[in-house]
Amino acid sequence: MNLINEWAFIGVFAAVAWIFPTLPLVVSWVFRPKRANAIKLQTYECGVETVGDTWVQFKVQYYLYGLVFLVFDVELVFLFPWAVAYNRLDFFAFGAGLLFVFLLTDALIYAWRKKALEWL
Amino acid sequence: MPTQCLDILNTPAACLISSGIDPGLAEFIGILLGVLAVSIAPLVIVIGLIWVERKFAARVQDRIGPNRVGPLGLLQTVADALKLITKEDITPAGADRLIFNLAPIVAVTSVVLMWAVIPFSPYHVGVDLSIGVLYVAAVGSIGTLAIMMAGWSSNNKYALLGAFRVVAQLVSYEVPMVLALLIPVLLAGSMSIQEIVNSQRGMWFFFFSPIAAILLFISTQAEAGRAPFDLIEAESELVAGYNIEYSGMKFGLFFAGEFVHVLTNGLMLALLFFGGWVGPFVDDAPLLGVVYLFAKGAVFYVFSLLLRNALPRVRIDQMLAFNWKFLVPVAIVNLIVTAGLWMVVRQLGIAPGAGFENDFLANVPAAAIMFAGHLLLGGIIMTMVRNAGRRQRAKDTTTTALTVADDQKMVTAQ
Amino acid sequence: MVPLWMYLIVAAGMFSIGVYGVLSRRNAVAILMSVELMLNAIIINLVAFWRYVTPTNMSGQAFAAFVFVVAAAEAAIGLAIVLAIYRNRRSTVVEDVNLLKG
């Protein structure tokens, strides 16, 4: 199988993987009772009507976790080609990878020291 | 040129061509058959898994579990599915309809898509992508998006709050997971999962890097949202978190997605560290590979069940601290140590060279060195954790002792 | 295969739409999203030229990978600034951020 054929498989697979969960939803839509009223459609918040906008503000801590994750994710993705080629590499390349990971660790240590990883 | 029809199970396209169908169409039919076989499998298996899960939990809790519908309650899941399908489905007022309906579909799709690259035997594999491992990580990260969509579109504060916490958990645990996935890639020199399994014919990668295998198990457990990391559900605190507004089949889809995810994680762990379909006589009878793979995957699945039933739920701050202050540093050190040891082993010339990957004995010296190195590393980590725990406990006891003394003083003063 | 110019047209279209978004949107987060769109168009261009001109050389993919890094850094810093401004001014509309206007 050549490259494009492989990905054609993934494409057809994605389409089928999309259809499979849709199918029960459609079947359910056909068979299920549809007798909605205002009370049923209320937001489920302990029987009390929703107060204010749902899109309330959240603390910035969530953003910091996302941020640290983003930086790590990008760097780890760079390590994948390095790991694939590892059996062809020499000590110099190992050193380069090591330095790369050390710079990454720096960022983690900084975030740790600055308590950006604490759940406050 | 008429291609020989060797094996209808392995090469359906060739068989169709030899029976006189247009090659392009035959190829397409072949792809479609493969897709259907691989994508139906997880959805059928999940029906059995739910039964296993309920029976297991029941035994742990000294109950019988489902036992009415069908023999041993085997058809209970089918009855549940029928009930979910015919149940009234409520989309809350103010919800973002399109995204609300899309979210469960995306959640299931992201998990099922992983099955495209799982090799079941030396010949039976959906498609052996050259970037297989990265594909699994990438497809898995779409699941995070589904949860965000579900939480936001429900127009419910609990749902949004739950979604935020879940996404913080999922993205955090993705870091040690990807770091652990790097290890088999590094050892095999390829991201293709089939190739990774092939290079474990002599020796499982578990013996080259046991710590990475443990890291992968823990982080995938969190990725699938299983106890002790089941803050995704957290029925008692977050009233079910992001899927609070979901009912009927849409809720069922989230549920099914979680079950398939746990099994997929077990299979991935078996493939990347425990040899996948490798086992005796697998070259003579390729279908034995399927049995080996699922047996290995089932072990991890049952272990996951055991953890779920035995452990209490952790708090979110403990969970995130455990990830960023323990798992990620350990994973980074593990990567450095594994890469360094592997380099040393190669320079010493005892790494199993080309042609000797299948030989168990040729792998022993390299594996022994790397296993010993990892044992040492594990020992150091455990000692550090123990000392840190002792310090913390010492601090805690002094503070509690003070407060107790203060209380007594206040009592006597009164 | 699909000829090169078709990829270039799609990339140019995405880039131009991104430019429109940057210049016209009022919300800072939307502006940052448009910048990401422009960077993505650039990556498509790099990879398309790599595939059609020097497919055996690594430079195209390597540059694309570095653009990914820049995009990630841009998103992280840009959104952090937006959040900081929002904390002080209770707004993410760029026209409201006129502290330096005197």
Added chain:
Amino acid sequence: MLELNPQTIAFFIFAVFGLGGALGLVTTRNLIHSALYLILSLFGGAGFFVLLSAPFLAAVQVLVYIGAIAILFIFAVMLTRGMTRLKEVVNRQWWASAAVGAILFALLLTGVILPVWGDGGTNPNQPPTDLVATTEDLGVALVDGNQYVLPFLVSSLLLTGAMIGAIVVARDQEVS
């Protein structure tokens, strides 16, 4: 001119994803919808990378852009409350911006794309070879002393700096 094979069909699907997502992104009022349109557009880009035989970059696109950057955008939208549904989406000079975009597109068309348009262009419209460099070659190139080892390390430094800067800027002052 164009033969209708699966690859061409896939190209057009991804082009619709990419351009449709881009248009949706700049025109939608709701910022969460904008972020989802951005994801659609990026998904089209990932499809292009697959068609261009760079599956590694496609996976990176999904993992980094959709899995991390888009999530960060959604977080930021949620954190800036009340800004999700602005009455006026665009500023007063939107028509000027549209003109700038259109002119830029026309310039790109005449300057870059016309020379390679059709079969008579100066640049090849068919790739010279089906042989492409693999992820392994990329890995070797990234840590080769004569190739990209410096950018490789500098990119790590850039990300570290970006993270430190973003943490300093984004944190609540009262926390420290």
